[in-house]
Amino acid sequence: MDSLTQIALGASVSVAVMGRRTAAWKAALWGGICGTLPDLDAFIDHGDPVRNMTLHRGDSHALFWLTLATPLLAAAIARLHGEQAQWRRWGLAVWLALVTHPLLDLMTVYGTQLLRPFSEHPYGVGSIFIIDPLYTVPLLAGLVVAMRSRRPGALRWNLAGLAFSTAYLGWSVVAQQHVAGIARASLHAQGVQAARLLVTPTAFNTVLWRVVAVTPDGYLEGFRSLLDREPQMQFERFARGDELYRDRLAPASWHARRLAWFTHGFYKVERHGDELRMTDLRMGQEPYYTFTFVLAERRDGQDLPVTPRLVSQRPALREGFTWLWLRAQGLQVPPPR
Template identity: 40%
Template sequence: MDSVTQILLGSAVGYATLGNKLGRKSLLVGAAFGTLPDLDVLINFGGDVENFVYHRSFSHSLIIQLLLSPLIAWLIAKMHWTKSVSLTRWSVAIFLIMGTHALLDTFTVYGTQLLWPVSNYPFGISSVFIIDPMYSLPLLLAFIALCFTRLQPYATKINTAALVLSSLYLTWSLAAKWHIDNKIQHALTNKMIAFKQFESTPSPFNTLLWRAVATTEQGHYEIYASIFDSVNEVDIRFYKTENHVLNLLDDDQRIALLQNFTKGLYGVYQQEQSYVFSDLRMGLEGFYVFSFEIAKPFENNIELSDFRQLQNRPPLNRASLVFKRITDPYVNLSLIHTE
């Protein structure tokens, strides 16, 4: 999730575990440790591909967090203002703050390596968008309320209510995803479309309109479906890709990393004088957030490129169409023509 939401969640968990001992200071403690796992973005893992794949690895591992929490607690306990909290309670609080950060990230599609180094599998439920105001709003309102002294008698109830409401929203997102996946599967079956890999993700800022990708040997289908769509109103469009190019390239660890991390949901495109590897899970056709230049034509062959990440974000001026599409199945969200 976005950094602001993680700060708010960390503050709420911090207050739930430390509030009766530290008061409003627990909000700051929660905000700090709720941010800590995402500081791995400051680390250069060796290149654009490695930075993409290894983000949310060791710093988001529940195993590493469990091992580090007592050490961090021991260091914190040396400060004078922390003496009112036992070492055990500090350890539990820190683990819960960082652990809920990692668990919340698994609800997005990116991929979170919860069991690193035992496993580098990127867990991703893909039931909420990386920024979702409906999840964050209860936590934000509670954070603001807890900053006012006159509301302190009700602070615990306010904080608990915010955590319950935000958790209920995550539960709703799982139900919505099940409903959408079922609807899309019926639509694909009706059109006799077979596929290899499939994933659905919420469209930006909501869980009412969903985008899905279904891959085949020749390309992939980009699919839009609203909670309110009938099966026949699900929008399915096919796009050809050049994935066979990967067979012409020498083995390279970076290609294997990308294939595994995207769970097979990728497309290779020829753009001008280069071949581009795109993660189909994030963005939309023609504008994928994580795209890397992997190769270039050379004489009568193809040679590996530098795997630099391309700036290819979707245009913001079409964001309003997302909300129109929720209730109107005739709104076209495609930016390029199908073949």
Template identity: 40%
Template sequence: MDSLTQFVLGAAVSTVVLGKKLGPRKAALVGGVLGTLPDLDVFIPFDDPVDTFVFHRGWTHSLFVHALAAPLIGEGLVRLFKGLRDHRWLTWLAVFLCLSTHALLDAMTIYGTRLLWPVYPEPLGVGSIFIIDPLYTLPLLGIVLWALFKKDWSKGFSRGIAAAVVFSTAYLGFGVAVQSHMENRARDVFAEAGIEPDQMMALAAPFNSVLWKVIGIENGTYHNLYLSLLDDDAPAKIYSHPRRPDLTACLEDNEAFEKLVWFSRGYFKAEMVENQIVVSDLRMGMTPAYVFRFAVAEQAGDGAQAISPKREMSHRALSNGDGDWMVARLLGQQAVRAAEAVEGFDAGSTMTCAVEGPIQPAG
């Protein structure tokens, strides 16, 4: 999640646990700092942009690391604040909860979080909440702002922070339930269209849990389906696009490509951009402007030559008309997304792959 959300979540958790001992203001400030610590891994240098992408939210987000760190950080807090000197175990618990709730919230997004590293090093990501969701953040922000102006605990504040934490937690549960509902709806829509995806997942659309994007992977094609909780009975439009397996056949033994396949869990596509093969993670962003797009190889005679990976940023975050389209779909109105109704947007140069033969432009 975004840094503000992680700060206010940590602040709220710390205030619940330590607020009566330290006072709401100090507890909120301590928790806000603790709630941002796991994201300091952004300062760890990696070899290339692909490694930076796939290894973020690594060991600093592990619950095992948090359990080891809690006594160390907690002991520092006990020595720093007189009000905590008789509450060592409670302080350690507060530190662990501030760190672990950060990681658990991150795991509710689709990016992936290594919660169980090193026992289980695979990233876990649910995708039931977008990385920025005001409905989750604002109640926590409100109570934390209140805490920052309160020196002493009160019954009114106690009720307020309980309501904020219960609401935000319930909202996460709501997202998981809606995600399951949307995946069931999508299976019916795909079945009616004669599509049998090999893989499928529903992801919360930007800033809300009403509109959802469902991705279905079927052989060399990926299908995008946008569903709203407010939809009527009108048939939903399916947008189908090539994944270009002809291009990825040229990427055998390409280390950067293998990392992207692993991290994306198979939700990826390839395209030719100015004689370079660009691989996109289909889970983050919207066709054709995916957030994480990497050039990993370039045309070289009868095949593809690996290059030092680089981020490909030629597409804008949103296409023309996306704002109006998103509002319409969120409200349940049927609308065509112009950016995906255009054919041939990922066409590339013709090249020959030594494995699969000629590669023709898509579209």
């Protein structure tokens, strides 16, 4: 999730754990700091954009390492404020602020390597967009009221915001499974055999969902609003570039194999002039994606691997938001191309 959300979650959790055992501002401050610490790995340059992408949310998001770091952080905070008697309580607050960060990231589609160093598998539920105001605003509102008011029951507002946001996460999973069921039924009715199915929300909401189905001859993309009245989904078909990946990229490019693993097979390969580009299909929509990499260039009749380059692909914001607003209402408006 975005940094503001992670800060708000860490602060809210810490305030909930510490209660009146320390000043609310102290709990919020250190909770917010611990809540954003795992994302400092974004400032590490691993040498190329593919490594940077696939190693983000790695060791710094591992539950094992975060748990090991907790006692040292908690002891330092307790000593700094002269609250050694509250060391155990600070330990619980710090641990929850740290581990709720990767657990929240888990709910996005990106891929979080929670189980390092025992497993590098990038887990992702994909039921919430990386920025969702309906998750973040209740956290911030409850936290602000709890910190500004000195009434005995003020901390309940923080708990209420935390409970609402947590319930919203649960709702996102329910909505995702509902759309997945409609997508599978629609594909079956249309005689499509999908090897993989991806269901993720579009930007900033859990009303309009994007569905990607990988098939033996390409992939399909469709959109489903919870306000749609039609019983079936409609899909567009696109080429995936399986032969380009298998014959041109995979044998010689570690970066291509790494992306295929990290995306769980939701990728496409295209030739763009003399370049071979590989795209993560999970984040974005046709033809605009967050992560597209140039992995090879054609020289003397051969496709030779190159140091990866990230290619930016973004739609016009006004056009994109207009489509998003209309389509979320159940109107069958074609997506921007």
